[in-house]
Amino acid sequence: MEKEIHFKIKRQQGPDAQPYWEEFKMPYAPSHNVVSALMYLREHPTNTRGEKVDPVVWDCNCMEEVCGACAMIVNGEPRQACAALIDDLEQPIELEPLTKFPLVRDLMVDRQKMFDALQQVKAWIKVDGSWDIHRHAPLVSPKVQDIRYLFSRCMTCGCCMEACPQFHEGSSFVGPAPLGQVLLHNSHPAGEYDKEERLHAVMGDGGITDCGNAQNCVKVCPKDIPLTDAIARLGRQTTAQWLRDLFTN
Amino acid sequence: MATKPKVIVVGGGLGGLWATLxxxxxxxxxxLFSLFPVKRSHSCCAQGGINAVLDVKGQRDSIWQHVVDTIKGGDYLAQxxxxxxxxxxxxxxxxxxxxMGVTFSRTPEGSMDQRLFGGVKNRRTAFAGATTGQQLLYAADEQVRAFEAEGKVKKYEEWEFLSVVLDDEGTCRGITAMNLVDMKVHAFRADAVILGTGGLGLIFGRSTMSTNSTGAAASRVYQQGARFANGEFIQFHPTAMKGHDKNRLMSEACxxxxxxxxxxKTAGDTRAPNDIPEDERFFFLEEWYPAYGNTVPRDVASRAIYRVTRHMGLGLGGEDVVYLDLTHHPREFLEKRLGGILDMYQTFSGEDPYTQPIKIFPSTHYSxxxxxxxxxxDGxxxxxxxxxxxxxxxxxxxLFACGECDSAYHGANRLGANSLLSATFSGIVAGDASVAHVKGIKKRADDTADAAYDNEKKRQDDINRKLTSPTGKENPFALHHELGELMQGHVFVERDNKGLDQAIEGLKKLRERSQSMCLDDNGTWSNQSLSWARQIQDMIVLAEVIAKGARLRDECRGSHYKAEFELKIPEGKFEGDPEFEEYKAKWKxxxxxWLKATIATHADDGPEIEFKQIDTSVLPPEKPRDYR
Known part of the structure; x- marks a missing residue:
């Protein structure tokens, strides 16, 4: 028998529709990944019962694991589907949408919450303007740069949010990814000027103290970003800030 | 009280974000309109760096040399x-x-480091590991988010641009766009519109580009009357890895x-690369171009690879594949300088680039x-x-354009690490230009009759209705494969007129067939098939512009190569040698x-082409490109 790729995909026509599982089989070829296989299936959308169905809907863009679009649950694990190689996966391959974000359709979800959180924690460096002021930012030591670079590769894919037990519909916890961005921006020589503002943004309800230290976030991060280190460091910084606040008020 | 003039920016990559800022x-x-959250834009795929003369490497680099390299790199075709x-x-x-906080790679003293790139002799490329585009995109994204928080920018993400709204005089007064969740079309008023919608690599089927880089937006305004320039000049990047879904770029930084x-050196050598001794390896770029060696410009490198694989029969496994070897560097050095992409290679190929040479081949990369x-x-x-x-x-x-969807700066071939620069710079210039435009505007979008918006919306609704009520049997995804095969078969690294005629004929047929599609999804909720069907129709139209421009241009320039019209530099002869001078006269x-821009105007039965003079007043074309 010819080799096949066997998928079991959790589908849902829209946010208010009932979810259901649908199976698909397609011819095997080496070096397929989940997205390239989904591309084959959208062209040949026939399920294992021989029914022609609506093509599966999902998000993707860069296909190089840098844009963050194609995060979904592959065989129980949140990850980038483009970097999930078929040869490394047990079959049937189960695909599900991320569960912590509002569902749009099939494997597509709305991760606006994460972008809102970036606004909430003021994840930017304040500059006078986008014009040249004829000088660089202050020097950054290669050591600090190396640490900052770890965090600046966060692509807002949502895997850490999915894995975090504290981040869910009923909680106001901001989640691991935005906390990493607080550390990134606080460690820039000019970003440091607004350190307090960012710390205050994560000190209240839904802030850093809501982290339950489950350590799931680092395990699933596709970029190996040391999110728990960031949270630990921020924890110390917010405690110090709390004390400072106490004495200055 | 009259409201302030408003600008719509379409596309949230580097160009669109800078214009917005x-x-x-x-x-x-x-x-700000985008097909997806702007942070996912294709700019994040740029790896190696961004060019700027900082002269921090003791090489007496100068801005003038950057100008010369860019103009000559583009084979003089850019204004x-x-x-x-x-x-x-x-x-x-x-x-x-x-x-803005970009994590640029540093020297030991904490200042910005610079690396070497193709087509230049000085270290002029600033970089952030091997994810420079991602880092720059995020910085611009963050600055725009700060304005968004103040209510000065409104984002429409998961919206597809469909057309510009033109008034009776043919002036752009807004756009129509489709909400990609509920699939409804809306018209929006604006006093200026900027397109920063990126490249068109998907026209060639597989490319190094993101799956949304279809060129559809550019094609739409072209079909509404905007001229399209130099379509035939497509960059084929020499160092990509093959895939089912896309070709993944291995940065020029390598x-x-x-x-x-x-x-x-021997065809059909089946030994593992590490078992082949140095003297049995053919380092063809180093041998043919000793002055630049492996860092010749991309068009030169891609053609050299074809020469080796197709004309000398030395490609690995008989294909257009060659080795890119970094194994002589220590792992620590590679991890620091190229980690991002080498890890990607490892992920997608399953091979270890730190100990094995990378397998690469030329792929469509940039327009x-x-x-x-x-x-x-400025006089x-x-x-x-x-x-x-x-x-x-x-x-x-x-209507303004910036970033890869415009035709400025790169002429017939783009230098590596000039794209992040031109995307940023053109976003700045287009943003400033749109502001100057709306300040001087006499008639406002608010004064434009509702009918202009209603009619354009109706035209777009009709297209959707037609596509979702099946008129034929063509599958839009299958049409894309055919389009890609046609373009890679005949409009690729090496071109000839017979093949181009076939391409033009084939595209015409594809265009007709794309009018009778049958979608597997006719729903009204997040219908990706509908969006793709619309895009494939527009991609075919733009493909015709590319093929026709290539057919008419009977010469070799930059990325455009027809063997029949090649002017060969006499081997071993240089400036002053009579043979070289004779070559130079022919070149002049x-x-x-042919030193003219190709300008395409849309017509129903295919593009009409005219040629326009180039302003070469900065560096008159006195010296041919010569990277030997």
Whole structure:
């Protein structure tokens, strides 16, 4: 028998529709990944019962694991589907949408919450303007740069949010990814000027103290970003800030 | 009280984000439209770096040399005055990114490091590991988010641009766009519109580009009357890895950091690469181009690979594949300088690039051509007037273009690490130009009759209705494969007129077939098939522009190569040798005939092409490109 790729995909026509599982089989070829296989299936959308169905809907863009679009649950694990190689996966391959974000359709979800959180924690460096002021930012030591670079590769894919037990519909916890961005921006020589503002943004309800230290976030991060280190460091910084606040008020 | 004029920016990659920033800073409201959250834009795929003369490597680098390299890299086909401004602005742009917090790679003393890239001799490329585009995109994204928080920018993400709304005089007064969740079409008023919608690599089927880089938006305004320039100039990047879904780029930084390209000297050598001794390896770029070696420009490298694989039969496994070898570097060095992409190679190929040479081949990568945009020349400096409503203006009044979808700066071939620069710079210029435009505007979008918007919306609704009520049997995804095969078969690294005629004929048929599609999804909720069906129709139209331009251009220039018309540099002869001087005279005569921009105008039965003079006043074409 010819080799096949066997998928079991959790589908849902829209946010208010009932979810259901649908199976698909397609011819095997080496070096397929989940997205390239989904591309084959959208062209040949026939399920294992021989029914022609609506093509599966999902998000993707860069296909190089840098844009963050194609995060979904592959065989129980949140990850980038483009970097999930078929040869490394047990079959049937189960695909599900991320569960912590509002569902749009099939494997597509709305991760606006994460972008809102970036606004909430003021994840930017304040500059006078986008014009040249004829000088660089202050020097950054290669050591600090190396640490900052770890965090600046966060692509807002949502895997850490999915894995975090504290981040869910009923909680106001901001989640691991935005906390990493607080550390990134606080460690820039000019970003440091607004350190307090960012710390205050994560000190209240839904802030850093809501982290339950489950350590799931680092395990699933596709970029190996040391999110728990960031949270630990921020924890110390917010405690110090709390004390400072106490004495200055 | 009258409201402030508003600008719509379409596309949230580097170009669109910078345009948005400039407009918001000037105090005008901006609506920013994107197919997806802007942070996922294709700019994040740029790896190696961004060019700017900082002269921090003791090489006496100069802005003038950057200008020369860019103009010659583009084989003189770019309008020259704006290139001057581009290179002059570059160091300031880097300083600004630095202030915005970009994690640029550092020297031991904490200042910015620079690396070598193709087509130049100086270390001029600033970089952030091997994810420079991602880092720059995020910095611009963050600055725009700060304005968004203040209510000065409104984002429409998961929206597809469908068309511009034109008034009775043919001036752009807004856009129509489709909400990609509920699939409803809306019309939006604006006093200026900027397209920063990126490249068109998907027209070639597989490319190094993101799956949304279809060129559909550019095609749509082209079909509404905007001129399209230099379509035939497509960059084929020499170092990509093959995939089912896309070809993944292995940055030019690999060559810049000392990567060596080679094949076994004997055809059909089946030994593992590490078992082949040095003297049995053919380092063809080093041998043919000793002055630049492995860092020749991309067009030169891609053709050299074809020469080796197709004409000498030395490709690995008989294919257009060669080795890119970094294994002579220590792992620690590679991890630091190229980690991001080497890890990606490992993920997708399952092979270890730290100990095994990478397997690479040329792939569609970048479109030098695009929407024709203008500029106002500065009589005093010979450059472009920095702020002027003509800068980056398309041939449709009120419509501007920036980034890869425009046709400026790169001529017939783009230099590595100039794209992040031109995307940023053109976003700045287009943003400033749109502000100058709306400040001087006499008639406002608010004064435009509702009918203009209603009619355009109806036209778009009709297209959707037609596509979702099946008229034939064509599958839009299958049509895309055919389009890709046609373009890769006949409009690729090496071209000839017979093949191009076949391509043009084939595209015509594809265009007709794309009018009778049958979608597997006719629903009204997040219907990706509908969106793709619309895009494939528009991709075919743009493919015709590319193929026709290539057919008409009977010469070799930059990325466009037809063996029949090649002017060969006499081997072993240089400036002063009579053979070389004879070659140079022929080269000049050819320039008199062909040093012109290809301008396409849309017509129902295919593009109409005319040729337009190039302003070569900055660096007159006196010296041919010569990378030996």
């Amino acid at each position: 400039r407009i918001a800073e000037s105090g005008f409201p901006v609506d 020259q005055p704006p290139i001057k401004n581009l290179c002059e602005a570059a160091p300031g742009i880097i300083r600004t990114y630095d202030r 060559r810049g950091e000392g990567g060596r390209i080679w094949v076994p 030098m051509g695009g929407i024709l945009v203008g500029y106002e020349k 005093e400096t010979g450059g472009m007037v920095p702020v002027h409503p003509k800068n980056h203006a398309s041939t449709i009044g009120g 005569a050819n320039n008199d005939k």
